[in-house]
Amino acid sequence: MMVSDNHEDIVLLAPEIPEILVRRYKILRKIYYSSPLGRRSLAAYFQVGERVLRREIETLREQGLISVSSKGMFLTASGKSLVASITPFLKSFLGLTVLEEKLLKLLKVKRVIVVPGDLEQDEVVLLEMGRAAARILRECLVPGMVLAISGGMSCAAVADMLPEAGAPQGITVVPARGGLGEVVDSQANTIAARVAKKLKASYRLLHLPDSLSQEALQVLLREKNIKEILDLINSARILVHGIGTAEEMARRRGVSAEEMQRLRDKGAVGEVFGLFLNSKGEIVDRIPGLGLYLENLSRKAHHVIVVAGGRQKADAIVAVVGNHQRDLLVLDEGAARRILEVLEGFGGEGNRDTIVSV
Amino acid sequence: MMVSDNHEDIVLLAPEIPEILVRRYKILRKIYYSSPLGRRSLAAYFQVGERVLRREIETLREQGLISVSSKGMFLTASGKSLVASITPFLKSFLGLTVLEEKLLKLLKVKRVIVVPGDLEQDEVVLLEMGRAAARILRECLVPGMVLAISGGMSCAAVADMLPEAGAPQGITVVPARGGLGEVVDSQANTIAARVAKKLKASYRLLHLPDSLSQEALQVLLREKNIKEILDLINSARILVHGIGTAEEMARRRGVSAEEMQRLRDKGAVGEVFGLFLNSKGEIVDRIPGLGLYLENLSRKAHHVIVVAGGRQKADAIVAVVGNHQRDLLVLDEGAARRILEVLEGFGGEGNRDTIVSV
DNA sequence: CAAAGCGGGTCTTTTTTTGTCCCATTTTTC
DNA sequence: GAAAAATGGGACAAAAAAAGACCCGCTTTG
Numbered sequence: 001m002m003v004s005d006n007h008e009d010i011v012l013l014a015p016e017i018p019e020i021l022v023r024r025y026k027i028l029r030k031i032y033y034s035s036p037l038g039r040r041s042l043a044a045y046f047q048v049g050e051r052v053l054r055r056e057i058e059t060l061r062e063q064g065l066i067s068v069s070s071k072g073m074f075l076t077a078s079g080k081s082l083v084a085s086i087t088p089f090l091k092s093f094l095g096l097t098v099l100e101e102k103l104l105k106l107l108k109v110k111r112v113i114v115v116p117g118d119l120e121q122d123e124v125v126l127l128e129m130g131r132a133a134a135r136i137l138r139e140c141l142v143p144g145m146v147l148a149i150s151g152g153m154s155c156a157a158v159a160d161m162l163p164e165a166g167a168p169q170g171i172t173v174v175p176a177r178g179g180l181g182e183v184v185d186s187q188a189n190t191i192a193a194r195v196a197k198k199l200k201a202s203y204r205l206l207h208l209p210d211s212l213s214q215e216a217l218q219v220l221l222r223e224k225n226i227k228e229i230l231d232l233i234n235s236a237r238i239l240v241h242g243i244g245t246a247e248e249m250a251r252r253r254g255v256s257a258e259e260m261q262r263l264r265d266k267g268a269v270g271e272v273f274g275l276f277l278n279s280k281g282e283i284v285d286r287i288p289g290l291g292l293y294l295e296n297l298s299r300k301a302h303h304v305i306v307v308a309g310g311r312q313k314a315d316a317i318v319a320v321v322g323n324h325q326r327d328l329l330v331l332d333e334g335a336a337r338r339i340l341e342v343l344e345g346f347g348g349e350g351n352r353d354t355i356v357s358v
Numbered sequence: 359m360m361v362s363d364n365h366e367d368i369v370l371l372a373p374e375i376p377e378i379l380v381r382r383y384k385i386l387r388k389i390y391y392s393s394p395l396g397r398r399s400l401a402a403y404f405q406v407g408e409r410v411l412r413r414e415i416e417t418l419r420e421q422g423l424i425s426v427s428s429k430g431m432f433l434t435a436s437g438k439s440l441v442a443s444i445t446p447f448l449k450s451f452l453g454l455t456v457l458e459e460k461l462l463k464l465l466k467v468k469r470v471i472v473v474p475g476d477l478e479q480d481e482v483v484l485l486e487m488g489r490a491a492a493r494i495l496r497e498c499l500v501p502g503m504v505l506a507i508s509g510g511m512s513c514a515a516v517a518d519m520l521p522e523a524g525a526p527q528g529i530t531v532v533p534a535r536g537g538l539g540e541v542v543d544s545q546a547n548t549i550a551a552r553v554a555k556k557l558k559a560s561y562r563l564l565h566l567p568d569s570l571s572q573e574a575l576q577v578l579l580r581e582k583n584i585k586e587i588l589d590l591i592n593s594a595r596i597l598v599h600g601i602g603t604a605e606e607m608a609r610r611r612g613v614s615a616e617e618m619q620r621l622r623d624k625g626a627v628g629e630v631f632g633l634f635l636n637s638k639g640e641i642v643d644r645i646p647g648l649g650l651y652l653e654n655l656s657r658k659a660h661h662v663i664v665v666a667g668g669r670q671k672a673d674a675i676v677a678v679v680g681n682h683q684r685d686l687l688v689l690d691e692g693a694a695r696r697i698l699e700v701l702e703g704f705g706g707e708g709n710r711d712t713i714v715s716v
Numbered sequence: 717c718a719a720a721g722c723g724g725g726t727c728t729t730t731t732t733t734t735g736t737c738c739c740a741t742t743t744t745t746c
Numbered sequence: 747g748a749a750a751a752a753t754g755g756g757a758c759a760a761a762a763a764a765a766g767a768c769c770c771g772c773t774t775t776g
Binding site: 006009010012013014015016017020021024025028059063065078082085086089 | 364367370371372373374375378379382383386421423436440443444447
């Protein structure tokens with residue numbers, strides 16, 4: 001830690017600078033993803049007064065970073081290029097780069113990317129994470145491979161942000177698991193199809209009714225079509241998946257209160273494509289259904305891209321990932337900082353005031 | 359110019375940052391050189407209201423950079439280390455590093471150092487320049503060499519800031535010229551003696567009465583003592599000198615109005631150890647006296663360290679230095695920026711508003 | 717064509733900043 | 747050792763900046 005870092009000096013001399021930079025960066029980023037966007041909408045989004053946001057807008061416009069029209073606000077060319085070029089700097093300035101390195105060592109994974117901001121407070125962070133994950137995904141693609149992707153908002157964002165540029169030939173995209181009852185936009189099937197379209201790849205889907213009995217599943221397994229697609233799923237070389245917390249599952253899908261309590265009793269803290277894990281990463285329960293088997297993941301998968309954000313997900317993330325050299329993590333700042341707290345033993349919620357978060 | 363520079367992005371996103379940093383840096387630097395220093399004295403120094411300075415002081419104290427006692431304010435250890443470590447960053451941030459490179463090429467000298475700030479507005483800049491020059495001087499020292507140094511405030515600052523640490527053996531310090539009537543602290547003789555003391559070197563002085571006639575000088579030249587020291591001066595391997603403007607000469611020494619007019623008519627813009635130069639660097643007049651001959655400077659001197667600051671000196675500096683690979687320049691930001699304006703043809707005073715100067 | 721959303725203007729209120737003192741104390745100076 | 751000067755800190759009113767809360771005319775959108 002003898003590396004002399006200018007950033008610390010600057011913050012020491014002018015502690016208000018991180019706040020200023022982060023505030024304006026957030027605004028630019030939001031406009032970037034949501035333009036055209038009005039002044040009032042933006043103020044409501046960040047939950048600040050209309051007038052205070054207006055002042056920021058004025059300076060940003062004076063700097064030529066945004067343009068305003070009757071439709072709303074846009075980023076100028078200069079604004080777009082600034083957002084792009086200042087992001088790596090901000091990451092370093094806010095200590096996210098060292099955070100990435102720490103998590104890399106602590107979790108023993110292949111790669112960690114931390115996106116500035118907290119998903120829980122700023123929704124566009126989801127898109128940023130999706131973009132980052134999409135970039136990594138592209139790097140991992142090899143002709144002829146099978147790519148499995150799970151459901152959830154995070155993976156939907158990956159699909160959204162994936163550019164339509166050309167990709168290696170002969171790729172097949174499949175859902176990691178047959179239909180888990182979600183809204184259609186974040187169902188694994190929908191996402192797999194969208195990803196396939198972006199990559200100009202083929203895809204196979206696995207549509208299943210929700211909440212099937214074990215018997216029904218056994219019957220379905222004997223169907224040739226289903227057997228085929230299941231084999232395909234289990235031969236995936238890349239898996240992209242999000243992470244659910246137990247609470248989230250209960251809320252989003254129709255898990256009853258009693259079932260929820262049973263899960264908690266078993267120690268379930270996180271969920272990945274239908275499997276509930278306890279804090280040690282052991283499977284304690286599963287949603288009935290068909291899809292990826294964990295054993296095959298270990299044997300076949302070369303890359304597992306995990307996308308998750310929000311402070312609340314920290315425990316689940318720790319439970320799910322780690323100790324796998326195949327894992328690539330895309331986190332947001334909120335989750336990443338919280339993970340570090342957890343792993344370093346600071347279980348509490350404190351010590352957050354000194355950190356200026358995006 | 360395709361080098362992506364974070365600094366420009368930061369300034370684009372938050373144009374108030376340079377002001378903040380520079381303001382606080384100036385305060386810390388002044389306290390560093392003048393502590394203990396009271397709140398009112400400091401406010402008077404920077405010509406700002408007592409209350410506005412107080413607010414800066416409060417934040418600096420909250421940051422643990424300064425401590426206040428009944429004697430006045432001091433830098434804490436943290437404050438001192440900050441000033442030291444943030445200076446190179448600030449130079450880069452304010453564009454002084456690229457300024458140095460530009461001047462290096464334009465003036466074709468060996469080295470250029472630009473110190474943040476303007477001597478005309480902030481006197482401690484003189485000390486900073488002195489320190490920078492002193493550091494360079496130490497690098498140039500070789501055992502047994504003769505070091506000549508001129509008079510003036512700048513060279514006095516060099517002597518002040520020279521650390522007393524050990525130096526090569528057998529060095530002899532001499533004044534570049536025999537007594538030009540100045541206050542004793544900035545006379546070449548005094549400075550030479552002080553430098554010698556700091557370097558633990560020997561020294562020879564050349565005390566002469568002011569305003570001698572040519573005849574008297576000729577007589578003195580035949581004196582063995584004087585001849586000896588003159589030979590010593592003209593064998594100097596290093597010369598440290600400041601630069602005077604014509605106006606300054608007139609003010610500081612007793613040059614009459616008519617004489618001043620005559621100098622101006624001859625095109626004199628700068629003065630170095632008694633020689634008046636026009637804008638082309640040609641000698642147009644000289645103050646009667648004994649000392650260094652310019653021819654010997656070209657033949658013998660390996661290093662000529664020129665120390666000058668303040669926007670007003672720009673023209674004089676351009677006239678005096680340049681095209682000598684032996685020259686090492688120590689400037690302040692005010693002079694340096696002005697020199698660039700002059701050399702690039704922007705003769706006017708404009709375009710200063712966008713630049714935040716220390 | 718109407719409703720919603722947009723930027724921009726403008727008013728008052730609130731907060732922050734600044735100017736201007738005074739005071740008790742310490743430090744310096746003579 | 748006394749007087750003078752300088753120190754930090756407190757206090758308060760004035761000024762300025764920021765923020766809140768509107769309205770208005772316009773464009774866009776459904």
